[in-house]
Amino acid sequence: MRKITYCDALREAMVQEMEKDPAIFVYGIGVPDHKGIFGTTLGLQERFGPQRCFDTPLAEDTMTGFGLGAALNGLRPIHIHIRVDFLILAMNQLANMVSCYRYSSRGMLNIPLVIRAIIGRGWGQGFQHSKSLYSLFAHIPGLKVVLPTTPRDAKGLLIASLRDNNPILIFEHRWLYWQEGEVPEEPFVEPLGMSRVIRKGKDITIVAISWMNVEALKAAEILERRGVSVEIIDPRTIVPLDDGTIVDSVIKTGRCIVADYDWLHCGFSAEITTRIYEKCFGKLKQPVQRMGFAPTPCPTARHLENKFYPNAINIIRLVEQELNLSPIDLSCEEFYSHEKRFKGPF
Amino acid sequence: MAEKNKDTVSHWVGNKNLSLELYRQLYTIRRAEEKIIDHYGENEMRTPMHMSMGSEAINVGLCQALKKDDQVFGTYRSHALYLAKTSNLYNFFAEMYGKDTALLKGKGGSMHLSDPDKGFMGTSAIVASAISVAVGAAFANKVKGNGKVVATFFGDGATDEGTFWESLNVASLMKIPILFVCEDNGIAVHTRAHERQGYKDITQVIGKFKCKVFKDNSTNVESIYNLAVQALDSVRSTGAPCFMHLKYYRYLEHVGVNEDFDVGYRSQEEFESWYKKDPIKMQRETLKRIGISEDKILALENKISREIETTIHKVKNEQFAEEDEIYKEVFK
Numbered sequence: 012m013r014k015i016t017y018c019d020a021l022r023e024a025m026v027q028e029m030e031k032d033p034a035i036f037v038y039g040i041g042v043p044d045h046k047g048i049f050g051t052t053l054g055l056q057e058r059f060g061p062q063r064c065f066d067t068p069l070a071e072d073t074m075t076g077f078g079l080g081a082a083l084n085g086l087r088p089i090h091i092h093i094r095v096d097f098l099i100l101a102m103n104q105l106a107n108m109v110s111c112y113r114y115s116s117r118g119m120l121n122i123p124l125v126i127r128a129i130i131g132r133g134w135g136q137g138f139q140h141s142k143s144l145y146s147l148f149a150h151i152p153g154l155k156v157v158l159p160t161t162p163r164d165a166k167g168l169l170i171a172s173l174r175d176n177n178p179i180l181i182f183e184h185r186w187l188y189w190q191e192g193e194v195p196e197e198p199f200v201e202p203l204g205m206s207r208v209i210r211k212g213k214d215i216t217i218v219a220i221s222w223m224n225v226e227a228l229k230a231a232e233i234l235e236r237r238g239v240s241v242e243i244i245d246p247r248t249i250v251p252l253d254d255g256t257i258v259d260s261v262i263k264t265g266r267c268i269v270a271d272y273d274w275l276h277c278g279f280s281a282e283i284t285t286r287i288y289e290k291c292f293g294k295l296k297q298p299v300q301r302m303g304f305a306p307t308p309c310p311t312a313r314h315l316e317n318k319f320y321p322n323a324i325n326i327i328r329l330v331e332q333e334l335n336l337s338p339i340d341l342s343c344e345e346f347y348s349h350e351k352r353f354k355g356p357f
Numbered sequence: 358m359a360e361k362n363k364d365t366v367s368h369w370v371g372n373k374n375l376s377l378e379l380y381r382q383l384y385t386i387r388r389a390e391e392k393i394i395d396h397y398g399e400n401e402m403r404t405p406m407h408m409s410m411g412s413e414a415i416n417v418g419l420c421q422a423l424k425k426d427d428q429v430f431g432t433y434r435s436h437a438l439y440l441a442k443t444s445n446l447y448n449f450f451a452e453m454y455g456k457d458t459a460l461l462k463g464k465g466g467s468m469h470l471s472d473p474d475k476g477f478m479g480t481s482a483i484v485a486s487a488i489s490v491a492v493g494a495a496f497a498n499k500v501k502g503n504g505k506v507v508a509t510f511f512g513d514g515a516t517d518e519g520t521f522w523e524s525l526n527v528a529s530l531m532k533i534p535i536l537f538v539c540e541d542n543g544i545a546v547h548t549r550a551h552e553r554q555g556y557k558d559i560t561q562v563i564g565k566f567k568c569k570v571f572k573d574n575s576t577n578v579e580s581i582y583n584l585a586v587q588a589l590d591s592v593r594s595t596g597a598p599c600f601m602h603l604k605y606y607r608y609l610e611h612v613g614v615n616e617d618f619d620v621g622y623r624s625q626e627e628f629e630s631w632y633k634k635d636p637i638k639m640q641r642e643t644l645k646r647i648g649i650s651e652d653k654i655l656a657l658e659n660k661i662s663r664e665i666e667t668t669i670h671k672v673k674n675e676q677f678a679e680e681d682e683i684y685k686e687v688f689k
Contacts, residue, residue: 036500062500068530073489073523080493083478084428086500088493103520107483108490115479116471117461118686152687176689 012193017159020166020194021051021127021183025089027198028173029059032087035173036063038074039091048091049129049188071100075126079109079178082124083116087173095128095182096139109178110153121176125169131184131222131272132320134349138308141319143221145182146278149250155179155203156250158221162192164247167201175203184222184272189352204251208260212242215266215330218257218283219243223270223321225347230326233344239330249279257283258290265296266333270326271303278303297333302326322346370579373647375421377657379578380640382417382444385661386437387637389449392665393436394614401673402453404466409437410608414636415540416441418581419508419601422589426476428498430491430509433468433482438510443475446668456675462682478507484545485511485518488537492524495535499596506592508536514545517553528598529567536592537568537600542607547622563600572602576636579643606631 015023029035037055039048043066047053056064067074071092078088092098098105113122130143149156155177159165165183172179209224210231219227224245231241242260246252261267267287271280280301287299302321309319323346331338345351370376390410396402409416412434420441423429431438440449448460452470455463465471468482478494481487491509498505515521516539528535539559543550556562560570571588573581581603588599606628610617618625644654 068523068526070520070523070527073492073520073527076486076489076520076524077493077496077527080490080495081497081500082493083473083490084494084497084501086497103483103486104489108481108486112479112490113689114686115461115465115469116473116686117464118689119460119471119473120479121689155688 013196014191015162015194016189016191017162017165017183018050018188020162021169022053022055023194024166024169024173024198025052025055026058028170029055029063031198032173034085035087035089036065036081037089037091038065038067040067040069040071040097041093042066042091048093049185051188052091071097072102072104075101075104076108078124078126079104079112079122082122083112083120087123087125089125089127089173092126092128094140095130095144096142098126098128099144105148105154106151110151113177114153122178123176124178125172125181126179127181127183129185130182131186132316132349133185135311135313135316136309137311141309143182143273143304145180145249146273146282148180149279153178154250155248157181157203157248159183159247160187160209160221160224160245162190162194164201164207166194167199168203168247170198171200171203174200179203182221186222186349186352187225190225201247203248204253205248206244206246206253206256208242208256209245210241210243212240212264214240214264215268215333216242216244216257216260216264217268217270217326219245219270220249220272220279223272226321226323227270227326229323229346230330233323233327233341234330237336237339239334239336241330254283254286254290258287261287261291262294265294267295267299268326268329268333269299269301270321271301272321273303274306275301275303276306300329300333302329369643369647370582373649376579376640376644376647377649379417379421379582380644380654381657381661382421382441383413383578383637383640384658385446385665386413386417386440388661388665389440389446390436392669393453396669397614402467403455404453404468405612406467406614407434407612408609408614409434411542411631411636412540412605412607413437414576414578414581414640415538415603415605416510418578419510419538419585421582422585423476423506423508427506427508428476428478428494430478430487430494430507431470431480432484432487432511432515433480434512435470435480435510436467439470439472439477442477443472445472445475446665447672448472450668450672451675454672454675455677456672457678458672458675462678464682485515485521487511488515488524489520489527492528492533492535495528495533496531499534504593506534506536506589508538510538510540512545513539513541513543513550514553515539516559517545525563525566525568525598525600532567532597534592534596535598536588537598539600539602541602541604543604544607544623546611549622560600560602568598568600570600570602574604576605576631576634576639577643578636578640608632
């Protein structure tokens, strides 16, 4: 099958759906500029005109309300934020209006609003261009939260979101943009609310979110060489959440690590861990372990930034703990860094 | 900037039936709120009441000038706007009493009325938060070319919020057919405008945007109706936004059904000066001046009062929704 990048998969999904459905429009700060949100919106304004692809004033909250209003009157907006950190400016609309509006009309109004935001590590981005925060949004009833990892899922989950009639937040890790993978050319849907087993194994389950799947796959490859069989599950959507696939896996392996890409306290990893304790209590051979961001703002200097974000080495060390293995020498292993762009395959 | 003079008779709409209809609506809204006051102490309407009393001429004048298919967005203080736009007295009380037969089955209550089929698109109890939503809804109407106009109602407190100015900027920039309606009672909760606003005259500030401004300091529904017709003609003919600045006086406390002239932030005298030009009383005088008899007016008033009493009696006997209603309609 044809291979394209995650970035191209997102753009292709938008182009194909916009051609099919004239109600879809895409907007946000910098959307039609020469950089085009890391390339995902390049060419859309030329193709669909300035009424269906446009830039906006720097007014994130107001432009979110604008999307809500357009959606309840039958359009299908895609609002894009080049950093999730900017989406916080729209928290009033998201938490007080967008999430409640269908409920507050008792279903008389539909809210087909898609919001895309870029998350995670860049390159010395500091504490205001570096976060993930998806747990914060997932806490609020009425918002769906989607985190595609592979190029295939980027296309299929975005198309599913564009055909859904609810408010949906899609969080895309910046480093995933240039990874390549097999993606069907025709439009297709990856249903929301289905976890995917991205690697089969029998000794331990790793529930990994977004970029952490890349780190988990690297860790699994190294661990396999010393005879440890790792199963990796990508929940893909955390609202709605398919915990059944996770529970089945943990019942099989008896061990679980949640590789989160957000802060731990009151976060997604806490939710997953709780559900595993609720549903797999008697089957666990070890306590569930979890990892995520350091409980600090994100620092800029490289050696401190390395400490802030979780990675494959952290995963390997935690797996060793869970299996009572001594730490292996990793000095000859090559790990991902911004200078060595990961390009797949998945 | 268009400004009406304050002469009542010179602004008679010139149509007795229309004058009567305006009065019917004013009286219905006032009477409905008076009935809320009568029954609130029974503790069956368990929803915080932000009463419209005093603002009726704005809501009735505007909604009469709007077409049936036009859309409005309101605030937590939207009793008058809701009744003026929808005339849905039954749903109004069913929602207040939280009954199963209400459109929202009581999930909304006084602050969150919603009736999209009748063009009442919802409200926000977070000050100014529905304004940008209204701009987006108006953008969709523009894209669809369906000719519908959106009017978004808010108090002067909302103009303190950043999102009001952002919404005004977006609508002016993108030439969106929307009517901004500022119902200025000069008080945000208990804080007077001069304690909140660092400019002299909001209409002059807004006049610098690509947005035509209309203002009226009267409480005369006919005058406000005439001005609304002009403003809506402008929105429809130019496709650009307009801003209406309309003054009124909030008769009751911020939330609740009582007067609060004794707590210090305003005076009984101030109220009395406004009550002399109470919108319901004024329109009643207009009716008499244009030759409608006292008997006819009394008959209309009695009919409205009976209808409200009957509605409340009926609503009180309705059932509550099943408890699992709570889970419904979070997602499609």
